[in-house]
Amino acid sequence: MLKFLLSERISPHVAAALRRRARPVVVHGMAEWEGGNFMAREEVACLKEAARQRLTFVTYDRLTIPPLLKAWADEECTRGECSHGGFVFIDEKSIPPADAHGLVLALARLAKETQSWDWTDRVCFLR
Amino acid sequence: MKEATSVVVSVRLPLESGRRLRRLAARHGWTSSDAGARLIEEGLRRSEFAFIDFRDTPAGRQACIQASSLAVWEIMQLVRGYQGSVPAVAKHLGWPLVKVQAAVHYAEAFPKEINDAIADNDAMDFKALKHMLPQAVEFVPKRPSNR
Numbered sequence: 001m002l003k004f005l006l007s008e009r010i011s012p013h014v015a016a017a018l019r020r021r022a023r024p025v026v027v028h029g030m031a032e033w034e035g036g037n038f039m040a041r042e043e044v045a046c047l048k049e050a051a052r053q054r055l056t057f058v059t060y061d062r063l064t065i066p067p068l069l070k071a072w073a074d075e076e077c078t079r080g081e082c083s084h085g086g087f088v089f090i091d092e093k094s095i096p097p098a099d100a101h102g103l104v105l106a107l108a109r110l111a112k113e114t115q116s117w118d119w120t121d122r123v124c125f126l127r
Numbered sequence: 128m129k130e131a132t133s134v135v136v137s138v139r140l141p142l143e144s145g146r147r148l149r150r151l152a153a154r155h156g157w158t159s160s161d162a163g164a165r166l167i168e169e170g171l172r173r174s175e176f177a178f179i180d181f182r183d184t185p186a187g188r189q190a191c192i193q194a195s196s197l198a199v200w201e202i203m204q205l206v207r208g209y210q211g212s213v214p215a216v217a218k219h220l221g222w223p224l225v226k227v228q229a230a231v232h233y234a235e236a237f238p239k240e241i242n243d244a245i246a247d248n249d250a251m252d253f254k255a256l257k258h259m260l261p262q263a264v265e266f267v268p269k270r271p272s273n274r
Contacts, residue, residue: 007196008197009197009201011219012221030196039195040194040196041196043196060201061201063184063244063247063248064184064186065185066259066260068184068185070259073260091253097204097219098215098219105268113268114266121262123256123264124265125264125266126267126268127253127267
């Protein structure tokens with residue numbers, strides 16, 4: 001089953017609306033996930049825990065996360081340690097963060113249309 | 128005569144601090160002098176700007192907001208998305224207004240740093256993303272006809 005972890009940049013209202021609209025998809029907002037313990041920690045710690053829990057991370061950050069995933073693939077795949085629960089990168093030109101309704105619809109559609117996917121190591125560019 | 132843009136300051140460090148500084152510098156591919164200068168600059172900015180912290184990221188050290196996972200450039204991208212409305216961004220994030228204002232003030236003081244980060248993020252379109260992560264697929268959800 002798809003389990004989303006939404007980046008802190010995504011409004012908590014999106015998480016709440018998505019829970020209502022896209023059952024049975026599990027949706028965590030960053031602020032509440034793990035009691036907010038990963039809010040002030042370095043990105044790599046957060047993403048490794050998300051990967052361990054097989055969460056699909058949803059983010060607008062295409063500056064820091066893709067290089068991190070590439071580094072995981074380059075350095076750790078050879079040891080079989082790079083597996084993750086998937087990443088969804090959102091294009092803010094197509095779906096601005098301020099358009100909460102549009103983002104909820106897009107993520108609900110993504111969840112519905114990809115319900116048969118195994119999200120392991122998937123990377124999706126949502127626009 | 129052209130004015131100097133840097134000044135040499137001699138600092139005496141405890142032995143262990145010197146070792147830690149060298150280790151940090153090696154981790155980032157900096158000289159010990161670079162690492163010391165960067166840490167001093169970050170310390171000055173921390174003391175001068177409310178709620179600002181610095182973190183290592185794969186894109187280098189970034190100014191962030193304390194107790195948050197967000198970098199200043201990410202908050203400024205939101206501010207732009209809300210046409211400069213700080214209250215709208217505070218409401219979006221569920222944050223007190225003052226934390227968003229802190230990010231705005233930092234961005235005003237260091238506009239190049241923030242604008243460069245936003246431009247680099249924008250440059251990572253689907254084509255660039257799939258070059259870096261070959262398994263990437265583009266997904267355009269079917270829009271409901273009444274939208």
